[in-house]
């Protein structure tokens with residue numbers, strides 16, 4: 001290294017140390033179990049392990065299942081877990097109690113939400129608008145839901161979605177944050193535009209819940225889904241959730257009316273009668289082991305405000321971009337994540353040549369992010385357990401790879 005670059009590195013490391021020392025959320029890292037020596041920037045794919053989950057899971061298996069057996073459905077609160085945990089995560093997405101039910105995968109909840117939305121929409125409307133850059137599962141499920149309900153999928157760039165909404169639009173499916181670019185879409189404005197056009201909105205919150213304020217109730221979103229294994233740290237394959245705004249619950253007609261969504265499941269009647277509230281979004285028997293692991297994982301949020309998390313997330317991503325500019329030779333990477341705070345989620349995506357190999361090299365050097373085809377290095381910043389020194393080390397390591 002030249003003297004100049006040594007000075008730059010010393011300066012950035014000192015700045016990182018100052019920022020970490022002043023960070024009111026830094027202590028939260030103790031709520032997680034992370035391996036030493038690793039910079040983990042992939043919490044937007046699989047969140048880290050919260051400290052209490054291993055013990056809770058052991059208790060659920062050994063005592064609740066092993067000893068209490070079938071009694072646990074009542075005595076250990078298994079039966080009501082989907083609603084209880086829905087209410088526990090609801091504040092993180094700006095939802096009042098009674099509107100969020102946990103269970104199934106995001107894909108399955110998308111299916112329920114989209115067909116449910118089509119059935120709520122005013123008759124005669126023909127279009128299902130879908131984010132053209134969406135994570136693939138949303139597009140696949142939307143195609144199938146459209147075929148089943150007689151709608152036609154119209155792909156739209158979310159920045160122009162409002163202009164595409166008209167009197168033929170039945171349903172609008174958008175991502176709050178784009179998984180590849182990290183672009184944050186304007187949920188308040190797009191929801192308002194859909195409402196003005198008389199359409200029903202379905203938001204995919206996978207990349208925003210737990211990273212930034214969502215405000216589902218405040219912005220009068222109709223339906224939303226999301227996963228819990230990214231910023232909510234629920235664990236691999238943790239159950240997803242479905243939000244059904246209170247005003248739509250009576251009219252929500254699930255395309256998967258399983259016995260768990262019945263008004264009186266144990267009456268075992270031949271005819272389906274939907275339960276009241278978000279419970280009608282349930283399908284079959286909940287995955288209790290994963291679900292109770294998620295419940296324990298959400299304790300990591302005790303006393304934490306999403307607004308503070310957002311402020312730190314923006315500071316982290318700003319600092320990472322500054323470090324990348326300082327360490328990586330000009331022209332080798334290009335950020336595809338908007339610089340503007342109002343349009344940025346909690347990740348930085350850098351386009352580069354040979355991105356797959358570059359990410360492999362970063363991981364080999366202890367900096368874990370991920371690669372998204374065709375040419376994106378993705379770095380997720382999870383403010384509960386990532387600090388400024390992590391951002392500096394990640395950028396410096398990237399610089400060494402190109403250096």
Ligand SMILES: Cc1ncc(COP(=O)(O)O)c(C=O)c1O
Nearest residue numbers: 105106107135137179204206227
């Ligand atoms: C935006 C988005 N939607 C949906 C999913 C996945 O859905 P599922 O939980 O069904 O795998 C992901 C990531 O896996 C995602 O990023």
Ligand SMILES: Nc1ccccc1C(=O)C[C@H](N)C(=O)O
Nearest residue numbers: 044045046135179180206237372
């Ligand atoms: N569920 C997974 C299982 C295995 C590997 C990745 C995922 C992801 O969640 C990917 C994520 N949705 C993404 O934005 O790329």
